[in-house]
Amino acid sequence: MNKEKKYRKNMKCLDQWLTAYERGNYISDYLKLYQIKNIGIYGYGILGKHLVFELRRKNFPIYWVMDRVASGDENHDQIVRPDDWKNLQDVDMAVITTMIDVEEIEMFLMQFISGKILSVEELIGNMYRWGSQR
Secondary structure, eight states, X not given: OOHHHHHHHHHHHHHHHHHHHXXXXXXXXXXXXXXXXXXXXXXXXXXXXXXXXXHHHTTOOEEEEEOTTOXXXXXXXXXXXXXXXXXXXXXXXXXXXXXXXXXXXXXXXXXXXXXXXXXXXXXXXXXXXXXHHO
């Protein structure tokens, strides 16, 4: 995927997310509706950081955040690298916040996650449609 396509996908996702947020539709409410009690987040880039921020504001349990380039000094105390996967708690849902290699990351997460695995695009798109119907 080239940079322009990745940028467009990020912008569409952020636009839907912000529109839902402005309407009072929050990701944590959507997750609770589907009985998701905790999540893990793969990717701590732009979308991952915003997801962590919103869920923390709503006191929604984030068990871990995984990032390939985690240095351990980020603002989230639970950031781990993919090679630390054996030490992670299972979660009800893992959200992949990157726009590239989603299928590969999903296959990797399936090794240790028994819950649902969604891309952030799917999560935001579903939440956006749910919020529009309320």
